[in-house]
Amino acid sequence: MTQRIHLRPMDAAFLLAETRSTPVHVAGLQVFKVPDGAPPHFVSKLYAYMRGFPVTAEPFNYQLDGRLTGKLLPAWEVRDDVDLDYHFRYSALPHPGGERELGILVSRLHSVHMDLTRPQWEIHLIEGLQGNRFAIYVKLHHALVDGTAAMRLMTLSNDPEDGFAPPIWAADLGEEFSHRGSGGSLLGRAYEVLQKELAGLPSLTRGVARSTKGLLGLPERDDLTSIGEAPRTILNVKIGGQRRVATQIADLARIKAIGRAAGGTVNDVVLAACGGALRRYLSALGKLPDRSLIASVPVALMREERGASGNAVSSFLSRLGTDIADPRQRFEEIKRSSEAGKSHLKEMTEAAVANYTLMLAGPILLTGLLPDLGTLAPPLFNLIISNVPGPRTRLRFHGAEMEAFFPVSQIGQGQALNITVISYADHLAFGLVACRDSVPSMQRLAVALGEAIDELEATFLPPAPEKAAPGRRKQARSPRSRSGAAAGKSPQRSKRAKASRPRS
């Protein structure tokens, strides 16, 4: 009746890492416009329609094998009796139903653990959003899908054909999302390294970590961020179980124009925006460290076979230039550091990448066993900044156009903040997730992100009154970002209107 599928080792490691304070799930928040001319109670009808489909698609019917304690040798069972009403939920926002109320609800939903005795996903249909809009919040355990796969899962349900497709849990997703027969990968070997790390925890302390570059055969180079250089910050503390979620939006064309003018990539501009925002935010709190904050930037690894989903990622470290006041110099530092990190990841052997990945992931993954490790050992990096490519064209779901798509990621012990960015059509959506207790005034950080982008634009695209570039309107420092959602605080939305900018 039920089938068993063994968890891939890295996926199993995400289960090991789960504690009350560090639920290991990722999520997405999609905002939709109710179609013009839709019947009354459109969202309610959509709920009833979707609820009519039983759960038949992998991995939505995967459940941890209940015969085990679920921790030591986990396996998935494929179930044909999934209790859909538990996983698919219909909610509403209270008056006045603005971005603030949406942010509060999503912060709460993101703070709740998933029940490990059931398939590890939730989809919340949320009505009552101002402007005749609704939202969908999708939550998935990291053991089920990695961030990139999750992205595809969440957008797959947006049917560009405007038709009434079955919901994602009843769609035939093909082999890509199956976990069958993909246990012997690079990360399978990497798991052995994790087991060695478990036996050799002291090697994660600063003294040993300093020599890790040599250990892994990495050349010494100034631009390459060393394992031991991240400062201690207010972001690297013991976290609790409650979350705050905040969001920010930036026009993609504008980010691309800044990148071109500065000689960097979109990712460099994203890191520079984060670096500038963190410098502002920490300065205002009087908590800016002397040395630059270090970001861990995940990158997708090549997959060895088409049918593999799972957590096939590594990371490189990049300085964020938070110690540099000049935005141009800060950008240059970030660009050099990020290039060095990426190129060394390419130069490493497959085995060295596995070692390096687990060394970086280790402290987070191990916190399930040793909750204080993430705060006792010095941080290997200060926060994770993840930049995920999203859908390029505007999507619709049952006729409703998707306005925005915010990532809502996870944090870990000693890592109280995560910034994840997804591109969608003509903009980048920033999703900020933080520990409710450790990171004060999250909304200010979201606003600072917008200000940092304004600063980058003023630096690299200064207004040229006499010779404006063709096709670009003359606009100096006029903001094209808006921060939304909420951090459980009063809304501090940018009062300046969002100006559209033609793609150039």
Place this chain on the structure above:
Amino acid sequence: MTQRIHLRPMDAAFLLAETRSTPVHVAGLQVFKVPDGAPPHFVSKLYAYMRGFPVTAEPFNYQLDGRLTGKLLPAWEVRDDVDLDYHFRYSALPHPGGERELGILVSRLHSVHMDLTRPQWEIHLIEGLQGNRFAIYVKLHHALVDGTAAMRLMTLSNDPEDGFAPPIWAADLGEEFSHRGSGGSLLGRAYEVLQKELAGLPSLTRGVARSTKGLLGLPERDDLTSIGEAPRTILNVKIGGQRRVATQIADLARIKAIGRAAGGTVNDVVLAACGGALRRYLSALGKLPDRSLIASVPVALMREERGASGNAVSSFLSRLGTDIADPRQRFEEIKRSSEAGKSHLKEMTEAAVANYTLMLAGPILLTGLLPDLGTLAPPLFNLIISNVPGPRTRLRFHGAEMEAFFPVSQIGQGQALNITVISYADHLAFGLVACRDSVPSMQRLAVALGEAIDELEATFLPPAPEKAAPGRRKQARSPRSRSGAAAGKSPQRSKRAKASRPRS
């Protein structure tokens, strides 16, 4: 800055008992009518008003001492920095906002653990209930207040004077709700017994339990329910962490009239209604055991000092007559069994009561340490049925009349169903809480409760066409109960209208 107050032993035991599957909190659901002539967005304004008060009242500012692991020697800290937005939450029901949507939301809220690093309470203001109504769901950890004290906490906030009193967390409740200096009680000594139970777990198995009556010095009497006589049922299984909540309402005058006619108390009628309902429900599932189900019925113990709140309760066991088809014989059996249980509790010495209380509570309290105990050992009883006296007069909250007040209690390992009853003004409100996985079709059980009351009425108050009692209208089997809220299933509200019955 902060003060420390040691937890009373029984309260500490409730913390020990907490696991992912068995959150140890109790709750109440109050339904209000928006006052006639209230301004638009009355509920939103009420939320804004209440949110203006910081948390200053005990025990709403009690937090477990973070310096301890929180489990071994717990103490409360009195905090002056409680994060109100975490505890006081504003929510809304989706379309159509009926009892079903309310029940689904409350089932979800009741399934979520409270964060042990914060004060152990939540108050949810819920708008969007059909008929211009709103609801308040209050959740409290059992270590903070016992059920009876919780009741008073929840009704205290209903100001009969129709004024705008401060919310409960900012009200001066007096010493009654303080936990200061009340550690040396009967239950303090009882805690020593619990520690002995920990060392002597085998004594909880059936073989030894059979002799417990003699051990405790109880006389052998046929009517007295023996420790070993509860059958195994579908209610006595390993439970998961998700809950279903269902409700039922019965006219108090009608229950009293049945009791008078049958020569029993209101509590006897409540137990008979539950017995009749469980017989119907289990028969329909083909799961009715040959022997009668046994209920554990909590009773409040005398408090030795005025300032004591806490869990000052014991319980007696009562047969529910589920093995008897005839409603009159079933009632007689319940009445005899319940009287024997109560009178023996009175005859016992104080120390014997403490032993007896902990023997009954032991398996539930110990499940935090040994999760399977509750299912491996035979059940000492099949479910807890608790009958709590509530407010006698109609209450208002900021001008809004309270229509109903449902208890939402807790369940434990091996105890998948709880029925708690509260009286309010002219009715009894039944709150049923069950494990989402173990108890199918909760709503059917709520409907069966109404049918069982109809049956009791038909038995003891038969229609007398020729000589109707003065002041009582001629009505045969016309239903005067209604089941509401939800069990995550389609609403199955009684289609027959509620008929009012004059008090006689």
